Amino acid sequence: xxxxxxFVWRIMPTMIEGVKITIxxxxxxxxxxxxxxxxxxxxxxxxxxxxxxxxxxxxxxxxGTPLLVQLYFLFYVLPSAGILLSPLVAGVIGLGLHYxxxxxxxxxxxxxxxxxxxxxxxxxxxxxPGQTWLHVVLPQAIPPMIPALANYFIAMFxxxxxxxxxxxxxxxxQARSIANTNYRYIEPITLVxxxxxxxxxxxVFGLRWLERRYGRVEN
Amino acid sequence: MTDWSxxxxxxxxxxxxTIxxxxxxxxxxxxxxxxAGLGRLSRFAPARWLATxxxxxxxxxSIFVQLFWVYxxxxxxxVTLSPLQAGVLALGLNVGAYGAEVVRGAVQSIGREQFEAxxxxxxxxxxxxxxxxxxxxxxxxxxxxxxxxxxxxKATAIVSLISLSDMTFQAQVVRAQTGNTFFPFxxxxxxYFAMAMxxSTAIRWLERRMTRGLDxxxx
Numbered sequence: 001x002x003x004x005x006x007f008v009w010r011i012m013p014t015m016i017e018g019v020k021i022t023i024x025x026x027x028x029x030x031x032x033x034x035x036x037x038x039x040x041x042x043x044x045x046x047x048x049x050x051x052x053x054x055x056x057x058x059x060x061x062x063x064g065t066p067l068l069v070q071l072y073f074l075f076y077v078l079p080s081a082g083i084l085l086s087p088l089v090a091g092v093i094g095l096g097l098h099y100x101x102x103x104x105x106x107x108x109x110x111x112x113x114x115x116x117x118x119x120x121x122x123x124x125x126x127x128x129p130g131q132t133w134l135h136v137v138l139p140q141a142i143p144p145m146i147p148a149l150a151n152y153f154i155a156m157f158x159x160x161x162x163x164x165x166x167x168x169x170x171x172x173x174q175a176r177s178i179a180n181t182n183y184r185y186i187e188p189i190t191l192v193x194x195x196x197x198x199x200x201x202x203x204v205f206g207l208r209w210l211e212r213r214y215g216r217v218e219n
Numbered sequence: 220m221t222d223w224s225x226x227x228x229x230x231x232x233x234x235x236x237t238i239x240x241x242x243x244x245x246x247x248x249x250x251x252x253x254x255a256g257l258g259r260l261s262r263f264a265p266a267r268w269l270a271t272x273x274x275x276x277x278x279x280x281s282i283f284v285q286l287f288w289v290y291x292x293x294x295x296x297x298v299t300l301s302p303l304q305a306g307v308l309a310l311g312l313n314v315g316a317y318g319a320e321v322v323r324g325a326v327q328s329i330g331r332e333q334f335e336a337x338x339x340x341x342x343x344x345x346x347x348x349x350x351x352x353x354x355x356x357x358x359x360x361x362x363x364x365x366x367x368x369x370x371x372x373k374a375t376a377i378v379s380l381i382s383l384s385d386m387t388f389q390a391q392v393v394r395a396q397t398g399n400t401f402f403p404f405x406x407x408x409x410x411y412f413a414m415a416m417x418x419s420t421a422i423r424w425l426e427r428r429m430t431r432g433l434d435x436x437x438x
Contacts, residue, residue, distance in 0.1 A: 061408075061412055063415075064369065064373075064411065064412040064415030064416065065373065065408050065411040065412050065415070066372075066373040066374070066375075066376035066377075066387070066411055067373065067376075068376040068377060068379070068380075068387060069376055069387055069390075069404060069407055069408055069411065070408075072387070072390070072391075072404055073404045073405075073408065076394065076400040076404065077400040077401050077404050077405075079400075080400055080401065158280070158281040158282070159281065159283075160281075161281050161283035161284060162283060162377070165380060172281075172283060172284065172287075176287075179291070185291040185292055185295060186292050186295055189284065189287050189288050189291055189292050190288065190292065192284050192287075193280050193284045193285070193288060196279065196280045196281050196284055197276070197279045197280050200278075200279040200280070201275075201279060204279075
């Protein structure tokens with residue numbers, strides 16, 4: 001089978017539609033993951049064992065099971081409990097929860113890196129726990145973890161093709177439907193690969209910039 | 220109430236395929252990780268370029284796209300693989316690229332004085348790697364390799380989309396046959412989690428085993 005450039009240009013508009021959905025899902029998923037991660041990280045630090053233990057187990061469980069199965073769970077099991085989600089919403093929740101548990105580890109490391117003296121100083125200044133977190137700890141903890149978080153968001157971007165399994169019409173699904181109607185696989189699937197490679201390489205440059213701006217990630 | 224035992228054995232058959240994929244994929248990934256990781260540290264520029272290209276390509280595109288490419292595009296180029304072979308190939312090459320960076324990082328984390336001592340003892344480069352550097356670097360690599368193996372286990376769920384009857388595929392079969400969604404998906408979530416826990420326990424055991432007698436030798 002030969003590579004056909006005419007066919008490539010004909011399917012390009014459809015592929016671009018798919019890229020838009022892919023990027024949208026990544027951005028929404030990242031926002032949700034950043035929020036979920038912070039909540040999990042804070043709850044795991046709770047002095048109340050009845051809170052920290054179950055949250056810790058929940059996070060471990062999510063990290064130990066495949067994203068694809070979690071998406072199936074959200075998309076197929078929840079409707080029988082009366083919760084109907086559109087494919088994209090289910091996909092974003094799945095991505096957000098899954099990567100939220102990874103983000104939680106990043107937050108944990110970032111918070112642990114704030115020196116003890118800062119906590120003690122906050123206590124000495126008679127700040128409430130809320131004020132301590134909001135004005136002292138988080139402003140110092142968050143900038144160093146931005147590159148590590150961005151790293152996970154790039155990883156999330158590469159997992160978005162899984163959303164095609166729950167019928168979201170993103171890049172991979174567009175490519176597959178093109179391939180199935182025209183019975184040509186080389187161009188659509190290769191193009192998906194090229195799109196991903198280009199966007200990933202661009203985001204790696206963005207990541208390098210973030211690392212220079214906010215400090216290096218420790219590997 | 221449906222009799223679940225028949226369906227459960229169907230899912231357990233899928234679990235065997237998942238375990239098989241994980242083991243074979245990990246074996247290939249391990250080989251690729253050492254080949255590409257040491258290739259990046261090679262004195263020969265072409266070996267470095269080849270290793271870098273491999274690593275960047277497989278880390279830059281999605282595992283899902285790679286799998287589809289191997290399964291749908293390679294046959295058109297004259298290479299036909301069974302779903303299992305395609306799965307093992309894609310998983311092994313993908314996770315191997317991540318592992319290569321681990322190998323490189325671990326070898327580079329070994330102190331300069333070790334390399335200098337090898338030169339002073341007139342060891343060849345191969346002897347230095349084999350007897351001095353790798354035995355120390357292996358312990359540094361082990362925990363991250365464990366995480367990579369869990370990532371690989373989770374990635375095996377994707378092969379269900381190229382019609383390989385792994386655990387996720389069998390769960391879909393059960394869902395289609397019974398119309399019940401909670402039982403199959405909850406069962407496989409628990410099974411995946413149990414497998415992930417097994418891997419992390421095994422790695423921790425191996426780590427204890429390999430660091431035995433090394434207390435105080437390395438800082």
